[in-house]
Amino acid sequence: MSNQIVFDNVSKFYGDVLGVNRVILSIPPGITSLVGPNGSGKTTLMNLMTGLIRPSRGHIRIFDMTPDQPERLFRVVGYCSQFDALPKGLSGYQFVYSYLMLFGYDATTCDELTWRAIDLVGLREAAHRKAAAYSKGMRQRIRLAQSLAHNPRVLILDEPLNGLDPLVRAETIALFRSLAKQGCHVLLSSHVLHEVDIISDQVILMSGGYVIAEGNIQAVRSEIQDQPMQILIRCDRPSELASRVFREDHVVEVRVHNDRRGLLIKTSKPDRFYLLMNKIALDGIRIESVAPIDDDVNSVYEYLIGTEEVTR
């Protein structure tokens, strides 16, 4: 049995409006972040995976299941959607409990799983309050509890960190990490790029309904040939190093760092540059560190999509 989530040439049109187009993806276990501006197709992709909408073309498989088999699919998939509404008249506990009843579990199991999920999101104190009276952050947490109450192997989360205070945000990120460590697929969308950077094992960059890049962020960065890579080098003699590297044709820019203890270099051929650094190190300049500074999601996002609608 496959442990991948596969999009096979999937397109979705809302009448004449493009949702997503020709999406070909294979998502492995771990934390995968969907990144893109509003309207780029992130939510459409998640709704397609869970059968809330149907593809106009193509096929989706989650392990060996399709989204039109809810009776099988949602035993292994949990989806915390962006829709903020909760069913009327229910407390947080009743909301999670009633969802578990639909699995056919007995009352004791429902109760145990409900409390476990509520504890995971830290809402025990407020569990018996009406969910309608919850704050935005609490509503977000109870919806998260509902989506993970049945121990899913695939957790799909649309903007899961929205409305959470910094402490809960950190706890929630830790929870995602722990789930990913256990072999779960955690697929989340976010606007907050520095968090995506911290959390993700891989990213899917989207724009205008198209997947424009996917995979490990460093690998994605290395494939962006038209943007020279920026590297920060810490060393004891930056001026001497500057004159040395500037002779190379693939080095397009060299700047001495403000603190005069390092160099900022832009190179169009990072592989050749790293070979050069090995030579320089042998020649006696003491290199303390060499680190690329634009292989994070922020930079990749900026190079590929631009800065629209993104919170840094």
Added chain:
Amino acid sequence: MKELWWKQVRAVIHLEMNKTFFAKRGLWIYLLALAPVALFLAHTLIEIHSQGVRHQMSQKTSRPLTEQDFSSIHSGMTRDQVVKLLGEPPTSHMGARRVQTGPHSFDQNPFEIMRYSDGRSELIVSLEKGAVSGVSISSGTSLGEDTYIFAGVFQFFFLRLAIFFGCLGIFMNLFRGEMLDKSLHFYLLAPVRREVLLVGKYLAGWLAATVIFTTSVALQLIALLSLYDSNVIATYLYQNHGWSQVIAYLGVTILACIGYGSIFLAAGLLFRNPIVPAVLVLIWEAANPILPALLKKFSMIYYLRSLCPVEIPVDPGMPPLLALLISNTEPISAYIAVFGLLTVSVLILAGSMRRVCRLEINYTTE
């Protein structure tokens, strides 16, 4: 698998019952169901009051009167003749009526209204210038008459309006209400086949509608029968097909909830505005008597009318269109009616299942 489906259906029913029975927006359905109860209760209270008045009058007559005594009074008799036969009236009202005798002249015409009662019926004798000018006997209500009134209210208000609009409110909300609340996706993200979800929701709506409307029928009958002696009630129930009528009314109510429920569940999946299907179905149901034979069979009222236990008598002076609505010109057997209604309902539900399986969640268009 079937055991799981049944568990899931029960879970959906459990969730939906809270929403259906205790929703504030469903209050009007209770009022609609209770309206005929209030009508029959008012009828009973007014009749009890009238009976009390008649009883008091009968106590004040010089001797116990009978209906035979009443029928012996006729126009042209003098006041003395009436008093000789019936005694002094327990209640009488005297006055004078102004009558024009010329272009500018008027005369005073004395009159008297005398009322007698034998405890059940009431005799009203009008006298002018000392002679009887009019006689009327009003004999309270009878259970036989009341069963016709009940049949009329049941067919023309309860069945065609109360249950119809009640089912509209209950069943259209099952899917459409949750789309408007943006909470339907919680059901669609559970490991429940959409067909099972539809069955669960339909049964929840049907249970709610059935409980509300059969309770209303029972209360209407209790309100109506509470007017009569236990002997009269026993005779009606055990000797005059009373029980079979009660069971038939309850059965028709249950079947109406099944039929109209299926229609409005489907309508909730197809229409955003409940007024559109309500008007369309109402017109379709009303037009049933003039529809071609084949199309008639796709109307709930076609089957329900034939199952109603009491046929309403058609007055010869009634306008033809109204008479057409009242009379059932093509009655069908109870078995065919039940089978036909259930078949149409199942067909509509099968169509709804296809629709719900293709349903996409796009709240922004709601």
